[in-house]
Amino acid sequence: MSRVAVVAHRERVQAAALARQAAAWLTERGHELSMTPGDAAALDVDELADERPIAEADLLVSLGGDGTMLRAVDLLDGAPVPILGVNLGVLGYLSEIEPPALTVALERFLSGQFQIDARMLLQVQVEAADGPALVRRALNEAVVEKGDGGHTVRLAVSIDGSAFTSYVADGLIVATPTGSTAYSLSARGPIVSPRHRALVLTPVSPHMLFDRSLVLDPDEAVEIEVAGHRDASLTLDGQEMGRLQPGDRVRCVGAAEVARFVRFGRQDFHQILKAKFGLADR
Numbered sequence: 001m002s003r004v005a006v007v008a009h010r011e012r013v014q015a016a017a018l019a020r021q022a023a024a025w026l027t028e029r030g031h032e033l034s035m036t037p038g039d040a041a042a043l044d045v046d047e048l049a050d051e052r053p054i055a056e057a058d059l060l061v062s063l064g065g066d067g068t069m070l071r072a073v074d075l076l077d078g079a080p081v082p083i084l085g086v087n088l089g090v091l092g093y094l095s096e097i098e099p100p101a102l103t104v105a106l107e108r109f110l111s112g113q114f115q116i117d118a119r120m121l122l123q124v125q126v127e128a129a130d131g132p133a134l135v136r137r138a139l140n141e142a143v144v145e146k147g148d149g150g151h152t153v154r155l156a157v158s159i160d161g162s163a164f165t166s167y168v169a170d171g172l173i174v175a176t177p178t179g180s181t182a183y184s185l186s187a188r189g190p191i192v193s194p195r196h197r198a199l200v201l202t203p204v205s206p207h208m209l210f211d212r213s214l215v216l217d218p219d220e221a222v223e224i225e226v227a228g229h230r231d232a233s234l235t236l237d238g239q240e241m242g243r244l245q246p247g248d249r250v251r252c253v254g255a256a257e258v259a260r261f262v263r264f265g266r267q268d269f270h271q272i273l274k275a276k277f278g279l280a281d282r
Helices: 013-028 037-042 066-076 099-110 269-277
Strands: 003-008 032-035 059-064 083-087 115-127 134-138 141-146 153-159 162-169 171-175 199-204 214-216 222-227 232-236 239-244 249-263
Touching (some): 003 013, 003 037, 003 066, 013 032, 013 059, 032 037, 059 066, 066 134, 083 099, 115 141, 141 249, 153 171, 162 171, 162 199, 199 249
Parallel strands (some): 003 059, 083 249
Antiparallel strands (some): 115 134, 115 249, 141 171, 141 232, 153 162, 153 222, 171 199, 222 249, 232 239
């Protein structure tokens, strides 16, 4: 018997119908499906609620868009559970299938007819003066940005233990290759194939002559210290983690763990990029 867990967008009514459909299909074949209690309550499918950790599941199904995929990765926190993305959003950059293909995809997964697309994760450690060190992981990026108001923030950067420079900017982004097409791209950072392992350090609206991104080895730890007298905020994959005071430090390095996405064929990153930006053939 296989256990399939579900993480769903809480405002997508279609997610409830898909979850019930998949649960019935799996039960008929001797398997089980469950949903995180918060999602089950929000979607009024309490019969699927399960308190067991999703890290114990054989498969995690994400019903939503890329934001739901990011939440699925966050909930697993590095656990080696494969994720199947079902697109209920617009493009579904990270998703693998559309809703009508769900039961076929489950059948293929259970019969072993799939591949794993391993994506690099970012390990982020926060060292704050007023609390214990916090360690989290992110699929796309860690962002240290200015606090409220229009002022810039001063951020001192060290790479591999050696001082690099101080940035006066709206913020700094440390992205993975997967995240290079997210916030980092909007800040004019480079696009990096997800087959790579790399750290991409990109300043946001820098008030200085040096405004280029750095592409670093994943083992070259990037440490960002809040310098000056203004505080900052830390955001991981779009979720605000809290405030950073002057003297607080954020250390980013490639994680040993990876995110595992279920694929049923070759995923051509370049063609997805082409579709996302509406690029012509010639």
